[in-house]
Amino acid sequence: MNQDRVAALVRELLTEIGEDPQREGLLKTPQRVAAAFDFLTSGYRTDLARLINGAIFTQQTNSMVIVKNIEVYSLCEHHMLPFFGRCHIGYLPTGKVFGVSKLARLVDMYARRLQLQERLTEQISKEIMDSIGASGVGVMIEARHLCMMMRGVEKQNSMMVTSSVLGTFRESSATREEFLALIGTRHE
Numbered sequence: 001m002n003q004d005r006v007a008a009l010v011r012e013l014l015t016e017i018g019e020d021p022q023r024e025g026l027l028k029t030p031q032r033v034a035a036a037f038d039f040l041t042s043g044y045r046t047d048l049a050r051l052i053n054g055a056i057f058t059q060q061t062n063s064m065v066i067v068k069n070i071e072v073y074s075l076c077e078h079h080m081l082p083f084f085g086r087c088h089i090g091y092l093p094t095g096k097v098f099g100v101s102k103l104a105r106l107v108d109m110y111a112r113r114l115q116l117q118e119r120l121t122e123q124i125s126k127e128i129m130d131s132i133g134a135s136g137v138g139v140m141i142e143a144r145h146l147c148m149m150m151r152g153v154e155k156q157n158s159m160m161v162t163s164s165v166l167g168t169f170r171e172s173s174a175t176r177e178e179f180l181a182l183i184g185t186r187h188e
């Protein structure tokens with residue numbers, strides 16, 4: 001990402017919204033915004049193969065693995081405003097498991113892009129399914145969208161819930177129920 005170019009665009013944006021980019025408080029804002037966007041969209045430039053490489057471990061277990069409450073911060077692709085919340089992941093391994101911290105980094109990699117919550121949820125579940133050959137995966141994200149809270153309908157307390165279930169999580173309602181019970185939230 002060319003930060004100088006983005007900073008120039010932000011300077012123009014400041015002018016267009018009625019601000020004076022030369023006023024003292026705003027002098028460094030374009031560079032700060034550019035740096036922030038570089039970070040917030042770094043998922044486009046993350047090497048997935050490298051991230052996943054050191055993340056997978058051999059472990060003979062058939063028990064469901066659950067990782068709850070992974071913090072998610074992303075930007076909605078319609079308004080480029082934040083949505084944020086928590087991601088819960090469950091999967092049934094077939095000999096390979098994901099390191100927990102790497103699972104959180106996988107979530108970050110997909111979240112640090114312009115996203116739809118539905119797509120983010122699916123991308124995470126598919127990647128876990130494919131990279132460790134799990135027999136089933138369930139991902140649920142609960143998030144609040146600033147584009148809904150700050151503008152438009154101004155529904156401050158609405159929470160959007162999305163889920164993606166693959167493999168045995170899709171086929172077996174008992175597995176799905178176990179997942180929902182273990183993450184401690186039931187959404188029909």
Ligand SMILES: [Zn+2]
Nearest residue numbers: 076078079147
């Ligand atoms: Zn939005």
